[in-house]
Amino acid sequence: MHVHPLITDSATLANLCTRLARADFVCIDTEFMRESTYWPELCLIQIADVNEAAAIDPMAPGLDLAPLLELMVANEDVLKVFHAGGQDLEIIYNLTGTTPHPLFDTQVAAMALGQGEQIGYSNLVDSWLGIQIDKGARFTDWSRRPLDARQIEYAIGDVTHLAKIFPRMLERLRKTGRGAWLDHEMERLGDPLNYANDPDLAWKRVRISGRKPDVLGRLKAIARWRELEARGKDLPRGRIVKDETLADLAGHPPKKQADLAKVRGLSATWAHNDIGGRLMAAIEAAKPLDADELPPREDRKPGLGKEGALVADLLKLLLKIRARDIDVAPRLLARSDELELLAAGQRDGLSMLDGWRFDQFGRDALDLVEGRLGFAVKGGKLKMTRTEDA
Numbered sequence: 157m158h159v160h161p162l163i164t165d166s167a168t169l170a171n172l173c174t175r176l177a178r179a180d181f182v183c184i185d186t187e188f189m190r191e192s193t194y195w196p197e198l199c200l201i202q203i204a205d206v207n208e209a210a211a212i213d214p215m216a217p218g219l220d221l222a223p224l225l226e227l228m229v230a231n232e233d234v235l236k237v238f239h240a241g242g243q244d245l246e247i248i249y250n251l252t253g254t255t256p257h258p259l260f261d262t263q264v265a266a267m268a269l270g271q272g273e274q275i276g277y278s279n280l281v282d283s284w285l286g287i288q289i290d291k292g293a294r295f296t297d298w299s300r301r302p303l304d305a306r307q308i309e310y311a312i313g314d315v316t317h318l319a320k321i322f323p324r325m326l327e328r329l330r331k332t333g334r335g336a337w338l339d340h341e342m343e344r345l346g347d348p349l350n351y352a353n354d355p356d357l358a359w360k361r362v363r364i365s366g367r368k369p370d371v372l373g374r375l376k377a378i379a380r381w382r383e384l385e386a387r388g389k390d391l392p393r394g395r396i397v398k399d400e401t402l403a404d405l406a407g408h409p410p411k412k413q414a415d416l417a418k419v420r421g422l423s424a425t426w427a428h429n430d431i432g433g434r435l436m437a438a439i440e441a442a443k444p445l446d447a448d449e450l451p452p453r454e455d456r457k458p459g460l461g462k463e464g465a466l467v468a469d470l471l472k473l474l475l476k477i478r479a480r481d482i483d484v485a486p487r488l489l490a491r492s493d494e495l496e497l498l499a500a501g502q503r504d505g506l507s508m509l510d511g512w513r514f515d516q517f518g519r520d521a522l523d524l525v526e527g528r529l530g531f532a533v534k535g536g537k538l539k540m541t542r543t544e545d546a
Contacts (some may be wrong), residue, residue: 157316158208162308164216172203172210173223179205181235181260182227183318186244187298187311194386194393196247199298204315206323211312215301221251228256237322239263239277239314242345249351257346262318264341265325268334270483277314284321289313337488337512355383358393360451364403367451369444375406376449377442381435397421397435409439467525468499474524474531477538478517489517498525 163169176182187200201212201224214221228236229252236256238244240263245255266275271283278289296307329335344350359372359379379402386393397405401421410416413436417427426432472495479486490508498506498521508518520540523529532541 157204157206157319159312159316160208160210162303163210163212164219166218166220169212169219169221170223172208173227175208176203176205177227177231177234179207179234181205181237181322183237183315183322184228184241184244184256185238185311185314185318186247187296188243188247189297189299190392192392194390195250196243197299198247198251200303200311202311202315204312204319206319209312209316209319211308213303215299225252228252229254232257235260237262237318239280239318240274242350245346246351249348253348255346255348255351259342259346260322260338261342261345262321262325264345265329265338267341267485267488268337269325269328269332270485273485273487280321281317284324285317287317289317334484340507341488353383355380358383362399362402364406366407369447369450371406372445372450374409374439374442375402376445377438378402378405378435381438385431385434405435405439410436412436464496464499464501468496470524470531471495471499471521473538474521474529474540475517477540478520482516484516489513490521495521498522 160168160172163172183204185202186198187202188196188198190196198214201214203210203212203224212221212224213219225248227234228248236259238259238261241259241261245259249255262280263275266280267273271280275283281287281289290310296310298307326335329338356376359376362375362379364371364375378397382393382396382402385396389396393399398421401419404421405419410419413432414427416422416432416435417424419426422432426435472492475486475490475495479489490513494506494508498508503509503522506518507513508521510518520529523542528543530541530543532539
């Protein structure tokens, strides 16, 4: 594979993208910094197909990224391959307003091949290629220039290894017939709504006890305020106000701006400055949360009850057994909240009761809750055993 020198000019990048646009797939990775900003600061882009690889410097003066972004989001003929690509997709979404399509994530695919739910990149490379990655450059400040040859080599390795792993992974998925298992997961990962950062939903990231509509309504209002402040100043949310302070303000709202001086976690200057005034305006304008927005009770799922909770535990045990038997990550078959809904009597809208998931797990899960399946110990191993239909 030919590895190019660091690309810093628009003509070289455009020529590279013209060639890559004819590839069946490209592997992409990014390096970024986000410790001191709201928006991730894109510092390096690595890309490869089976023939060539390059690192691109998005911080280079005058570099036009348009051909690369067009390849990412407009070219439907080239499959875009990532590993644990959530943050890479977020960066592309921030630049374009959408996400790459079609896409493939090797971490997600590894779930269908029995490599666990969140296999790390180093372990993936070791298991497929027998290569131990030098992790010495992991903590590089990628925003500093110039980058040395060792840093660039380390970064490009993330896509050159992936370009060798992906065809092998694809072939194994074809042989096992599990490629179709991943379609829904890849579509879900690539949904642009995952990366939109809606300020009206920012409150859901903040841990707070209780379900009082007035408290949660204030939390929604001030979390939205914080999100907009952080965006406008390009600062991390926690630099504006920390989560625990937001929760405290929502639960114990100050009556007037002067009271902000008494709030732990806020500067005393907020008692009379502009940002304190905007915070008070958000608190005063807050309305109680609508009933349909209230989070579910944490102590008990609606309709589950004590007996249903025991059934849900049996379903989780069944899931572990079935996942072990077919060598797949349990989360790919079913999620815990779905098991609880099934135990509570729900049948509609559960992914485990549809398609390949029904064949591999859902049928057994349904038989268990309806009395046609039980457990037995045979030869020291826990097995599923059929009972006569009622």
